[in-house]
Every structure is written in C-alpha cells, then in structure tokens.
Amino acid sequence: MAESSGTDPTVDSNVVENAAKDRTMIVVTVKTPKDKEEIAILEDSSVAQFKEEISKRFNAKLDQLVLIFAGKILKDGDTLNQHGIKDGLTVHLVIKTAPKATSGSTSQNSASSSGTPQANSSSSASSPVPNASTPPGTGPAIQPPNLLSGFGDLSSLSGMGMGSANFMELQQQMQRQLMSNPEMLSQIMDNPLVQNMMSNPDLMRQMIVTNPQMQQLMERNPEISHMLNNPELMRQTMELARNPAMMQEMMRNQDRALSNLESIPGGYNALRRMYTDIQEPMFSAAREQFGNNPFSALGGNLDSGVQPSRTENREPLPNPWGPPGTAPSESRGTGSSTTTSSNGGTAPSVSSLPNPLGINASGLGNGVFSSPGMQSLMQQISENPQLMQNMLSAPYMRSMMQSLAQNPDLASQMQNPEALSVMTNPRAMQALMQIQQGLQTLQTEAPGLMPSLAPGGIPGIPSTTGGSVAPEGPPPPTQGSNPSADVSPSQQQQQLMQQMLQMFAGGVTTTQAVTPEVRFQQQLDQLSAMGFLNREANLQALIATGGDINAAIERLLGSQPS
Amino acid sequence: MEKNETTIYSVQLYIYDLSRGMARNLSPIMLGKSVSKAVHTAIVVYGDEFFFGGVGISSCSPGGTMLGSPDTVVELGNTEVTEEIFMDYLSSLGESTYRGDKYRLFEHNCNTFTNEVAQFLTGRKIPSYITDLPSEVLSTPFGQILRPILDSIHIAPPGGNVINGRPS
Numbered sequence: 001m002a003e004s005s006g007t008d009p010t011v012d013s014n015v016v017e018n019a020a021k022d023r024t025m026i027v028v029t030v031k032t033p034k035d036k037e038e039i040a041i042l043e044d045s046s047v048a049q050f051k052e053e054i055s056k057r058f059n060a061k062l063d064q065l066v067l068i069f070a071g072k073i074l075k076d077g078d079t080l081n082q083h084g085i086k087d088g089l090t091v092h093l094v095i096k097t098a099p100k101a102t103s104g105s106t107s108q109n110s111a112s113s114s115g116t117p118q119a120n121s122s123s124s125a126s127s128p129v130p131n132a133s134t135p136p137g138t139g140p141a142i143q144p145p146n147l148l149s150g151f152g153d154l155s156s157l158s159g160m161g162m163g164s165a166n167f168m169e170l171q172q173q174m175q176r177q178l179m180s181n182p183e184m185l186s187q188i189m190d191n192p193l194v195q196n197m198m199s200n201p202d203l204m205r206q207m208i209v210t211n212p213q214m215q216q217l218m219e220r221n222p223e224i225s226h227m228l229n230n231p232e233l234m235r236q237t238m239e240l241a242r243n244p245a246m247m248q249e250m251m252r253n254q255d256r257a258l259s260n261l262e263s264i265p266g267g268y269n270a271l272r273r274m275y276t277d278i279q280e281p282m283f284s285a286a287r288e289q290f291g292n293n294p295f296s297a298l299g300g301n302l303d304s305g306v307q308p309s310r311t312e313n314r315e316p317l318p319n320p321w322g323p324p325g326t327a328p329s330e331s332r333g334t335g336s337s338t339t340t341s342s343n344g345g346t347a348p349s350v351s352s353l354p355n356p357l358g359i360n361a362s363g364l365g366n367g368v369f370s371s372p373g374m375q376s377l378m379q380q381i382s383e384n385p386q387l388m389q390n391m392l393s394a395p396y397m398r399s400m401m402q403s404l405a406q407n408p409d410l411a412s413q414m415q416n417p418e419a420l421s422v423m424t425n426p427r428a429m430q431a432l433m434q435i436q437q438g439l440q441t442l443q444t445e446a447p448g449l450m451p452s453l454a455p456g457g458i459p460g461i462p463s464t465t466g467g468s469v470a471p472e473g474p475p476p477p478t479q480g481s482n483p484s485a486d487v488s489p490s491q492q493q494q495q496l497m498q499q500m501l502q503m504f505a506g507g508v509t510t511t512q513a514v515t516p517e518v519r520f521q522q523q524l525d526q527l528s529a530m531g532f533l534n535r536e537a538n539l540q541a542l543i544a545t546g547g548d549i550n551a552a553i554e555r556l557l558g559s560q561p562s
Numbered sequence: 563m564e565k566n567e568t569t570i571y572s573v574q575l576y577i578y579d580l581s582r583g584m585a586r587n588l589s590p591i592m593l594g595k596s597v598s599k600a601v602h603t604a605i606v607v608y609g610d611e612f613f614f615g616g617v618g619i620s621s622c623s624p625g626g627t628m629l630g631s632p633d634t635v636v637e638l639g640n641t642e643v644t645e646e647i648f649m650d651y652l653s654s655l656g657e658s659t660y661r662g663d664k665y666r667l668f669e670h671n672c673n674t675f676t677n678e679v680a681q682f683l684t685g686r687k688i689p690s691y692i693t694d695l696p697s698e699v700l701s702t703p704f705g706q707i708l709r710p711i712l713d714s715i716h717i718a719p720p721g722g723n724v725i726n727g728r729p730s
Contacts (some may be wrong), residue, residue: 031652032654033651033652033655033657033658033659034651034654034657034658034659066643066647066650068641068642068643068682068683069685070684070686071573071639071640071641071642071643071683071684071685071686072641072642072685073642073643073647090681092651092681092682094647094650095650095654095656096647096650192729312647428719464585
C-alpha cells in the first residue's frame with residue numbers, strides 16, 4: 001500500500017507522481033449534513049489523502065473528519081477503491097465537533113493503521129484517547145447514557161393513552177377521547193391543518209359532496225346542494241367551524257334568531273321547516289361518517305369538525321324570560337325545542353308581555369326585538385361582543401336583515417355604527433338589558449306611566465337623575481346614575497341607550513334620532529358652554545327639537561328641569 | 563478487512579402505514595384514486611428510533627411514538643457508523659436541512675429524512691414507493707389543490723424527544 005504512506009506533506013508530490021503514472025482522477029461528491037462539495041481525487045488514493053483534500057475544502061481538521069460510504073466508515077488506511085468509491089458517487093462526511101469523540105472509530109483506525117507511519121498524528125494522538133475511553137465494541141452501549149439520556153423517554157408513550165398498536169384502534173381511541181373531552185375537538189380545530197382545510201371552500205364542498213350520505217341527502221333536499229354551492233355560505237360556515245367558540249355562539253344565535261324569526265308571519269316557519277329537514281339528516285349523516293359516534297355525546301359543546309355546515313348539537317338554550325303561553329312549535333332539533341317552543345309563543349306573547357318600552361310594536365316584525373328570544377340574545381351579546389359581529393354577518397342574519405329592510409328605520413338603526421358599538425359594548429348591552437327589565441317592571445307596576453314613556457321621554461328615563469320622568473330608578477344606576485359626573489361617557493351611553501331603545505321599540509317611534517346624541521354632540525357642547533349643565537335635559541331638548549339649539553334652549557328654559 | 567474490529571450496527575426502517583386511518587377512507591374521495599399507502603417512516607439504529615417531524619429530528623425508543631409499532635420493518639443493512647458519529651451527523655442535520663421549520667409534507671418530510679439517513683448509514687435508499695408518495699398525490703388535481711394546505715402540515719408524532727444541536 002504505497003499510497004497509504006503518503007499522507008504527510010508529501011501527499012501532493014505523491015499525487016503528482018501518481019498523476020504522472022497514468023491514474024485517473026475521479027470526482028467524488030462529499031456530502032455533509034450541511035452541504036456538499038465535489039472533490040477530485042485520484043481513484044486509487046487512500047482515504048487519508050482524500051481526507052486531506054476534504055479538510056482543506058471544508059476547513060476542518062483531519063481528525064474531525066469521518067467519512068462514510070455505504071454504511072462503512074472510511075478509515076485512513078483504506079483506499080477509495082477498496083470501498084468501491086468511484087467517479088460520481090457520494091461519500092458522506094461528518095465533521096466531528098470534538099476530536100475526543102473520535103475515540104470510538106479512530107481507535108480502530110489506529111489499531112488497523114498503526115502500521116502505517118502516516119501523518120495521522122491525529123490517529124496516534126487519539127490512540128491514547130480510546131484507551132482512556134470506552135472500547136469501541138461497547139461504545140454504543142456505554143455512550144447512551146451520555147448521548148441518549150435526553151432521548152428515548154418512554155414515559156410519554158403511555159402518557160397519551162395511545163399505546164395501541166393498531167391505528168384503527170387509535171382512531172377509535174381518539175374519537176373516544178374526543179367524546180369525553182370536548183376540548184380536544186377545539187384543539188383539533190386549532191390544528192392548522194384543519195383550519196387550512198376549512199379555509200378552502202372548494203375543498204370543503206368537495207369533501208362534503210363526495211360523502212355518499214351527503215349525496216343522498218342532497219338528492220332528498222335540493223336546498224342542501226344550493227347551500228353548498230353558495231360559496232359565501234360555505235365560507236361563512238367554515239369560518240364558524242374553524243373557530244369552535246364562535247361556532248358555539250353562532251349556533252346559539254342561530255337558534256335564537258331563527259326562533260325569533262318564526263314570529264314573523266309566515267316566511268320563517270317555512271325556513272325553519274326546511275332546516276329541520278336538512279339539519280337532521282345531515283346530522284345523522286355526519287354521525288354515520290364518524291362511525292356512529294354521535295356527537296351528542298360531546299356534552300353539547302362543539303359540533304363535528306369535518307362537517308361544518310348544519311350539524312348542530314343543541315342543548316337546551318336557556319331562556320331567561322320563560323314566557324307564558326307557549327305555542328307549540330316544531331322542534332328544530334334536539335335541544336332547541338325549548339327555546340323554540342318558548343319563542344314560538346312570541347306571537348301571542350308580544351301582546352301579553354308588558355311592552356317594556358311603552359310603545360306598541362306596530363308589527364310583529366318589529367316586535368322581534370322585544371321578544372324574549374331577542375332579549376336573551378341580547379344578553380348573550382352583552383357577554384360576548386364578538387357575537388354581535390358574528391351575528392350580523394351570519395347568513396341567517398341576512399334574512400333577518402331583509403326583514404329589517406322592510407322597516408327602513410330599523411335597518412338604518414341596526415346598521416348604525418353607533419348602535420353597533422352599543423351592541424358590542426358589553427356593559428352597554430347589559431345596561432340596556434337592565435333598562436329593559438326595569439321598564440318592564442315599571443310597566444307592570446305603574447301602567448299609568450306608560451303613556452308618558454313617549455319617545456321623547458325614553459331618553460329621559462335612563463338619565464334618571466335629571467329627574468324628568470324619573471320612575472323609581474328603573475335602570476340600576478349603570479348609566480343614568482352619574483350623568484353629571486362623567487359627562488361624556490354618560491352622554492355616549494345615553495346616545496347609545498336611546499338608539500337601542502328605539503330599536504327595541506321597533507323603530508315605530510320616529511326617525512327622530514338615528515344618531516341623536518352623536519348628532520347633537522356639538523349642540524350639547526354648545527349648550528353646556530352656555531351654561532346648561534343638565535346634559536340629560538339638554539339632550540332631551542335637542543332631541544325634541546331635532547337638533548335645533550335655539551329651540552332646545554327655549555325648551556330648556558321653558559321646562560326648567562332641575 | 564477491518565470489519566473484525568468494527569462494530570456493525572444493523573439499521574432498520576420502520577414503516578408506519580397510516581392508511582388504515584384516513585388515507586384509505588379519504589383518498590378515494592379526495593384524490594379520485596386510492597392512495598393506500600400514506601406512510602411515516604423512521605430509522606431504527608443503535609436501539610433507538612429516529613424520525614423527522616414538524617419539531618425537527620426526534621428520537622425515541624423503537625415503536626415509542628403514538629403510532630405504536632410499525633407496520634413494516636425493512637432491514638436496510640448494516641453500518642459501521644458509530645452512534646456518536648451518527649449523533650454528530652444528526653445534530654448537523656438538525657441544524658440545517660432538518661430543522662423543524664423545514665418540514666414540508668410533500669417535499670421534505672419524514673421519508674425524506676429517512677431516505678437520507680439510510681443512505682448515510684448504509685448507502686442504500688428506502689423503498690421507492692415511499693419516496694414516490696408525494697408525487698403520486700401531487701399528480702392528482704385534488705392534490706394540487708390540497709398542496710398549499712398540506713404544505714403547512716407538520717406531522718410530529720408525539721412520544722419522542724427532539725434532537726437539537728449537540729447531544730449531551
């Protein structure tokens with residue numbers, strides 16, 4: 001092995017000699033974990049020579065280099081030929097971080113190539129090292145405590161409870177876990193995969209469509225295919241499905257909104273029926289798809305992850321109003337029946353309910369807002385501002401908006417950004433609820449006051465302290481209580497209040513103040529600058545006069561509120 | 563040969579066939595053809611299992627991920643590469659081409675890693691049907707649609723420890 005001895009600086013001369021002796025250069029790719037290089041070398045070079053080249057190219061020390069080819073470690077004493085390294089082949093290189101680590105392999109090198117006085121001072125230098133370290137044979141056995149102590153921890157295996165070997169079993173386990181832990185579903189939904197899938201309407205549609213049960217369903221109910229073909233709807237639903245919390249809220253809202261909409265004569269009964277026809281089969285289809293693991297066992301939290309559309313798991317929705325005289329209505333699903341039935345009585349109950357606003361809702365459509373369902377909806381909204389936006393953007397709400405469009409006042413008020421901000425302000429919503437309750441109480445207790453609860457007087461009610469109409473503090477002092485203290489907040493609240501009330505009233509009252517307070521902000525400021533410090537009175541006056549400052553001043557001076 | 567003094571470690575390829583789960587059910591729907599082999603692979607050597615996932619290169623006891631025992635074990639051969647060299651190698655890989663964020667479901671996934679490591683250790687590649695899988699999926703229109711979605715999937719079977727940087 002002549003060439004094996006030429007690893008000192010004489011390598012180059014050797015190479016030259018070899019080249020002269022009609023040997024061929026081959027190009028070998030040397031691949032490290034990080035990159036690769038092509039190195040030209042004589043085909044019968046030794047590994048050591050090869051390493052020299054490599055160390056130059058990679059800027060690494062010789063003893064750091066470990067060459068691997070075909071699973072074999074190339075020892076310095078070997079030749080490339082020996083290992084079958086030919087032109088165009090790839091040799092793997094590992095650049096060790098610590099020369100000490102070469103103990104395991106280079107010890108063999110030193111043992112085998114000890115006979116060769118190479119400039120592998122590295123190997124000779126490292127030869128004492130392997131003696132100190134573990135003998136190569138037991139290397140891996142002893143090394144593990146060091147290297148693998150951080151790895152291969154078995155404990156996590158059973159931690160998941162998924163120690164099953166069978167993936168099918170695994171899936172069932174997952175489902176079981178899913179059932180018992182609704183959180184998991186939300187986690188799944190948070191999984192970017194699922195979310196990404198959900199965000200592609202075509203994908204979801206295709207998935208749904210190709211489900212055989214869905215196909216059956218679609219044959220039975222052409223509305224389903226229509227729904228599925230509506231990209232807007234799909235996107236909507238998918239956004240819902242993506243966000244489990246939103247989904248949950250949305251479902252509740254839908255239930256309530258739909259139940260309210262029942263009260264609108266005619267139309268939404270049909271809608272409801274339709275959805276009943278659709279929802280139930282879809283639900284059962286979803287159930288079947290998931291191996292008859294009914295999501296009803298989910299504890300009412302979330303719906304199926306993969307079937308985003310109409311599968312709803314309903315639990316009884318609380319109805320805070322518990323209205324009397326419930327007209328039996330079709331159940332739209334499992335749990336919503338209570339709400340449905342309770343709200344089915346909206347029609348008769350509107351009249352029987354003391355109209356909390358003192359204003360006769362001219363139409364049932366307008367009375368929607370005063371229905372118990374709506375109020376419970378409002379209550380929920382107050383707890384979750386997001387809800388309102390979701391609600392407003394929901395497809396079902398579109399239909400509702402259409403009904404609103406019939407009443408332009410209402411619609412405009414609904415769309416009023418002020419009003420929206422009210423709705424999204426939980427405290428405001430709560431306050432409104434309280435006001436409503438208070439007014440209702442008021443109505444029962446002092447029916448004589450009702451006539452006086454004219455539109456103009458309504459704003460006066462919340463602003464109690466001004467004492468215009470001041471019944472016994474119907475609104476717990478959320479807003480009206482400190483009008484003088486914080487002028488602007490109460491001002492805003494009043495504005496919002498009024499708008500809300502007007503909306504509640506079904507907009508029958510007037511178009512008095514689409515944005516009374518906002519509109520009158522300037523006037524109010526002027527009035528206060530003039531010395532009319534009673535903001536509520538100012539506001540009332542302004543509203544009554546439609547923003548005319550002078551007239552308002554006259555009113556104020558004339559009425560002399562305290 | 564120096565083989566007498568060299569310790570040989572056998573290298574195995576663990577193949578986990580995920581198709582019993584979803585691929586078999588979903589692939590006809592989604593892809594229009596049956597892709598019955600959706601596999602996750604790992605290399606088992608030195609008594610440990612190594613695989614690449616969304617968190618980077620991980621290791622665990624063989625069969626120790628939540629996938630359980632492998633469906634197929636392929637003997638890739640033997641290697642002389644010692645464990646420490648291998649660990650060095652893995653660390654380098656884990657810092658460069660096999661960082662967690664480099665995971666791509668189609669182009670640079672667990673099978674890519676396994677293939678490379680197999681070549682490193684034994685000079686042999688893993689069975690081609692595994693490495694051909696992404697292109698098979700991508701060749702369908704649905705696969706094309708799915709592609710941006712799936713690109714963001716990181717499959718990281720729990721139950722392993724991540725190899726990052728230097729061992730020990």
